[in-house]
Amino acid sequence: MKLKWFFPVFILLLSIAACSSNSEGSDKSSSGGKGPEQTESETLNKKDIAFSEQEERVEKAEDTDGKKSGDTSPESSGRKVIYNADLQLKVNNYTEVQGKLEKKAISYGGYIVQSQTSTFEEEQLSGTMVFRIPQKNFQSFLHDAEGTAEEIAHRNVSGQDVTEEFVDLESRLRSKKAVEARLLSFMDEAEKTEDLLKISADLAAVQEEIEQLAGRKNFLQNQTDYSTVTVSLEETNILVPNVDQASDLNTWQKVKKQLAVNINFLLALVSGIIVLIAGNLPILILIGMVLLTIWIFLRKKKRMNHLPPQEKKY
Template sequence: MNRKKVILIFGLFLFLGACSSNDKEESLPKSQEEKAESKMDSSLSGEQASDKKAEKEAATNDRMVIHQAQLQLKVKNLEKTQMKIERKANEYGGYIVESNVYREDEERVEGTITVRIPEARFQDFLVVTEGQASEVVGRNVTGQDVTEQYVDLKARLKSKRAVEERLLAFMQDAKKTEDLLKISSDLAAVQEEIEQLTGQMKYLENQTSYSTVTITLSQERTVVPGIDNAKLDTWERTKKQLATSANLLLKAGSGIIVFIIGNLPILIVLGGAGAVVHWAMKRRGKR
């Protein structure tokens, strides 16, 4: 009897051991699969991180800088220099933003030209422009690095586009009107942000593609007191004096004639009265 119990217990242990081994064999593939999936997820996340890092490094290496320059130049001929600068800007693929010329007085003429030049020809344009001056009074060149700002905008734009795609997918699967309205509202807000980000990126691209150069030109005339030839030419002075004397005589004669003709009635009366008085005095003298 005891042997039967021992054999029964031993058989029960064997059965339990076999069942536990089967459970372990069945659970083992699942744990390995989970480990493989976790490794795959980690590798994918690592690849994504490395891609983002590589993209950031590539964008950082290709720096985006907004260049601006202010030049103050003295020139001999402002009009000619201005035409040369404008012609050179067109030759380099740039364009004129503003051009003004104004005269302060007879001795000073000034002008201002604002030019947008492709970034690749920025330094060449500065050298050529300064070569047109008789004197470079001032030169100021600044650069603003917007690389990180541009990369940040690009990453935000990519994220917003991904959200836009998900919202569009949700909209296709939505059945209720309430859900459609909510998704449409969120989609409109995301699309507005996308437009803002796109506009900011385009602005930075334009500012970094073209540099702004403001040129102030000044032309000064040196006034040298000249010699008055009229004061040294005797013949001219003689003719001038003769003409002056003739004018005086003509003016005096004209005045006399005007006086006589204008006062002729009075002169006739006075002459007649004088003649009568003279005749009377002469007659009395004879007596």
């Protein structure tokens, strides 16, 4: 009975051993024919494939996160909105209102970007000022600016929602930084010069994109943190001088000024005549000689016409 079960078990063990030896031999034959260079190239290709797949996975994950998050900022739940305001105000005293607005802007943590003043008909003042005000104080500054005016000629407030662009920039920045880290790890593992050059070129391109994305993000952040307010002021009152104060008339000074102007005009006229005569003296002498000759000839001819016929010489 024992011999009856021994032969089938022995044959089964032999078949299992034969199958395992064949599989090991096939693996060795498939890998044994390749040299070290081919193995290294395959390793680099596998790294490139893994790198591409990881980049795609990161970008897809970031896009999915951005879509799920909708229009909310990753840093806060508020929206990213760029506010701009344009006010045209009519005021009684331009200088006083200008000083008040400048002080208000500084007290709110803002600053002046541009200030321009001009005079209309030598009496009325007008000008334009551009302020950058923190967004949290935007409405308060508008209310204060309108409170200084006698009349609001024009008011325009606009906002641009850049939340979606801001979120997209942050997602792309995280994706590119992950790619940058992966390229740096590849550079540490690379052994050939050509591989290092290729990875360096890819790394430079990725870092340039990171700088561009970071610059755009910083610009949007600044635009949303500070609102732009343009205030145009126009003075309505006309300043009338007091005529009862003799000291303000400056009569004697005006007389001396007018006298000096007339003397300068006469001196300039005389100087011009002298320069004209002296500079054109040769031409004047030539013209004088020609005129003198013509005059002498005409005078002689006239005298001959008045002589008796017998005294005329033909």
